[in-house]
Amino acid sequence: MTRNEPYFSPYEIAVLSLCGALIFVSKVLIKVPLHSPGHSSLFVVIPFLVGCGVVRRPGAATYIGLICGLLASFFGLEAFHLFDVFKYLAMGLVIDATALVFNFRMDHPAVGLIAGAAGSIAKMAVNYSVHLLLGVPATFIVLGVGVASVTHLVFGGIGGVIGALVIARLIRAGVIASAPSSS
């Protein structure tokens, strides 16, 4: 009788679950009084990038998004409860896709910036789609969507660069192996 190997090892699952939980905890504990859309991406993106950079397998960021979304839903972190799952899942999916495109070079600041910004924009898009679905007048969204996408891009990008620097430092310290060649 053959036994299928699990896709993620127990160590990887532990790392990814901790990253997901860290996003949830940081959303609860860190309050940045910026009042601009997407500012939470400054710190939300970092565990996504770190988890994805440590595990380096497709689906790592999606797994983080699922854990974080489920925690946010069950604890009623934001207004939309169950719909929060989709928001963080979308963010994880896009970061995973970016990581695949760049061969998991998550230690590179440019890749971090792109992954963070793209994930943040995806989260915003799903967020607004849920708003529309639940009956928020489209005008409220359209009249702010331009500024919101720029701020999501900027804050997500900054968070992504910080995440990439953390990965680079972990590689330099020998905690994790360096990423494969990207060309």
Next chain:
Amino acid sequence: MEFRTRVVAAFALLITIAAAALAVQISAEGLYGPETGLEPPVSSDMTFSRADFLYGPQDWRPYLTPLSLNTLPAADETREWYFMFVRLNETPQGGNPALYTPRSVAVDYAFTDLSGTSAFYLYGKKFGSGRAWTSRQEGYGSSGFLVTGTAVPGRGMPQASPLMHTGEWVEMRLANVHGLGPDEIPTSTVSLWFPPNKVGQDSLHITTDPAERKGQVTIDAPTTGRFYITHTGGSRVGAVYLLIAVDRPQPDSFSLRLQTSTEAV
């Protein structure tokens, strides 16, 4: 594809998405912004639930100095109110008919399972500035509209929290976006400025007859009906907001439907 090429392509894609979103916003502002004089089509048919009462319990509503919410009923000075703030699509207009087309706003309301008293008050903004007005509720020129319901009260309103008194500048979240804050929807809050000389209480009025433009106080109105919003100032009106207050927690089955339209006067 080389690493550098992929980075450049990804940057270009992200910038294109942000630029497209900005273009959508700018064109929407061009359609509905102050340049064309049209108000954003927020909604002329809105339904609210008990969860949309974002503020309270408290016995005052915002102005330069707090205005008591217990003045109009004049029955019980200790009543604590919950309220929501709703932006209307339409604006009334008074002043010189050679400059503006005079009009009032008709508000059709329909409460379902209202418990206790509900009161309507008005706020407005001068066109092109943050300067705010509100309806007068005491003395000459006072106006207001109170509806009484008979439903059994609900058990608390956990979503509501008291508004802090901030003096000249007041910032409030709109119930139109169902409780979502500025982190989610940038246009969900409104900033009002009340000048320090205590003016701005004689421009906007609630009336049951648009011919009586200074309005009147109506009490014990039925749970379904119509009132009008009129304007008697000389300035152009930028936006009008309804403050809808209830004097006790509402049941889960509570709802309020508002339909507004403009009427010539």
